[in-house]
């Protein structure tokens with residue numbers, strides 16, 4: 001039987017929020033459920049030899065680099081300058097093209113049951129002069145998992161992100177609440193509560209997966225996301 005294909009975008013409220021960790025850990029969970037899964041990093045900046053994020057995904061998945069990784073399919077654009085994708089591409093005289101990203105995604109979707117697509121930076125970073133990352137993802141019509149955390153400023157960034165997601169009619173699977181970092185307990189609890197309130201305020205389901213620092217534990221309720229991503233298979 002041909003398995004249905006599921007693609008999920010993993011976006012963040014900001015750069016360095018834990019998108020790569022969450023992508024790699026969720027992919028590992030899916031592998032352990034017996035699924036075929038890979039990850040795609042749309043654009044990597046600040047790297048010369050392949051994508052650091054793809055290497056981190058594979059490390060967390062317990063895999064070596066695949067043929068698609070070696071061929072650059074899982075990260076079609078890698079730029080050395082650490083900046084927005086638009087500027088990093090411009091620094092080497094290139095322009096990021098949506099068609100190139102589409103082709104990479106289609107190739108991987110044809111080979112894997114699950115594809116997790118990590119963005120770059122926050123949601124509204126420019127890919128080129130005419131296209132923001134979130135507008136590209138809205139056009140793909142794939143659901144989004146938003147990574148947030150208890151870091152200072154996260155309540156504001158989460159609400160701004162949810163507003164941008166809502167206004168584009170993007171389907172939100174939920175939030176991944178990344179506990180990595182040294183956060184006081186009061187802030188961890190308060191920010192979580194504010195994130196739940198914000199989901200409700202914007203009319204989203206209150207799906208929140210709490211993700212621990214992976215050096216302490218990798219246990220998280222990934223099954224909630226897996227079910228949310230395949231509603232037709234799980235009608236209840």
Ligand SMILES: Nc1ncnc2c1ncn2[C@@H]1O[C@H](COP(=O)(O)OP(=O)(O)OP(=O)(O)O)[C@@H](O)[C@H]1O
Pocket residue numbers: 012014015016017018019020021022053119120121122178179180211212213214215
């Ligand atoms: N759950 C976690 N467990 C352990 N370390 C983590 C976790 N989340 C984040 N980190 C640490 O924080 C750093 C930044 O996380 P990560 O690379 O996943 O962010 P990102 O959102 O993917 O950043 P970018 O915008 O550059 O892609 C990681 O290199 C790692 O050191």
Ligand SMILES: [Mg+2]
Pocket residue numbers: 019020021053118
């Ligand atoms: Mg990353």
